[in-house]
Amino acid sequence: MTTHKQNSRFKTLSAWVLQFLLALCLTYGGIMKLITPIDQLALMWPWVAQVPNLVVWGTALLDLLGAIGIILPSLLNIKPYFSRWAAYGILxxxxxxxVFHLVRGETEVLGFNIFMIVLTLILLRLWKAD
Incomplete structure (x- = not known):
């Protein structure tokens, strides 16, 4: 019985750590895209200088919505399944x-996106185990 309880606590803690990490990454990206001038942002992410500002702001909004969605429903325990929907949205x-970066030949930047996918899939797996 104790082992099951410890295992459940570990899964819960792991899920919260993953949710926080995903939210942190998405919040950072979203805020950077909103508050940093495009010419400075292009030094870090060259693609932002080559697309309309609306695309940059749209991805910033999606990042921030993902960050909010992955944390708040679970944290407030109000329709916590919305956090799962947010996880699918992040995927x-x-x-x-x-796809965007592959089309542009920017394979060197795919690591972060793959990292985020792996974290999200692990989180969804932890939730499924509950």
Whole structure:
């Protein structure tokens, strides 16, 4: 019985750590895209200088919505399944980013998107185990 309880606590803690890490990464990206001038942002992410500002702001909004969605419903325990929906949204966003970068020949930047996908899939697996 104790082992099951410890295992459950470990899964819960692991899920929260992953949720926080995903939210932190998405919040950072979203805020950077919103507050940093495009010419400075292009030094870090060259693609932002080559797409309309609306695309940059749109991805910033999606990043921030993903960050909010992965944390708040679970934290407030109000429709916590919305966090799962946010996780699927994050998967979609990261897969779209991979396609975007592949089309542009930017394979060197795919690591972050793959990292985010792996974290999200692990989180979904932890939730499924509950």
């Amino acid at each position: 979609g966003l990261m897969l779209s980013a991979i």
